[in-house]
Amino acid sequence: MRNSIGSVYNCSVVELPKIEDDRGNITPVQGAVNVPFDIARVFYLYDIPGGEARGAHAHKECHQFLIAAHGAFEVVLDDGTNKRTVVLNRPNYGLHIPPGIWAAEQGFSSGAICLVLTSHIYDESDYIRSYDEFLNYKAITPPPPEKIY
Incomplete structure (x- = not known):
C-alpha cells in the first residue's frame, strides 16, 4: 500500500552529540548510530544564490x-x-527524511552549507522529480484546479 510510504510525521529532527571545547566544538556523525541508516553517500550544497531553492x-x-x-x-x-x-540552523541538529517524502530546501542564509548524508549511492531511477508523478506514486489524486469566476 503506497499511501503508507512516508509521512511528514516520520521525519524527525535529531540532536547530534556536541563535544564542547574552548578551542572549538566537534560533532561526530556515525551511520546507524546518530543517523538511522548506514551512510552510503555524502554531499553538500553551497554557494546557493539568494532566493534560490534546492x-x-x-x-x-x-x-x-x-x-x-x-x-x-x-x-x-x-x-x-x-x-x-x-528550520535547520544549528550544526549539531539534523533532519531525517525517509523515502516517500517530497522535500524542498529554501530560504538559505548567506553562506549556508547543507550537508546531506544518504542511505544509497546516487541512482537516478530512485528519484521522483515531478510532483504529479509523486502524487501518482503515493496513489493520491490531486485536487481539481480552482475555478475562477
Whole structure:
C-alpha cells in the first residue's frame, strides 16, 4: 500500500552529540548510530544564490539526513496529504527524511552549507522529480484546479 510510504510525521529532527571545547566544538556523525541508516553517500550544497531553492524531489528507497553545517535554511516536507516546514540552523541538529517524502530546501542564509548524508549511492531511477508523478506514486489524486469566476 503506497499511501503508507512516508509521512511528514516520520521525519524527525535529531540532536547530534556536541563535544564542547574552548578551542572549538566537534560533532561526530556515525551511520546507524546518530543517523538511522548506514551512510552510503555524502554531499553538500553551497554557494546557493539568494532566493534560490534546492531539492524539490522525493526518493523511492533512499533515506536522507540533512544538516545545516553553516548558516540556516528551511526544509519543506510534503507527503502528498500533509506539509511541514523544519528550520535547520544549528550544526549539531539534523533532519531525517525517509523515502516517500517530497522535500524542498529554501530560504538559505548567506553562506549556508547543507550537508546531506544518504542511505544509497546516487541512482537516478530512485528519484521522483515531478510532483504529479509523486502524487501518482503515493496513489493520491490531486485536487481539481480552482475555478475562477
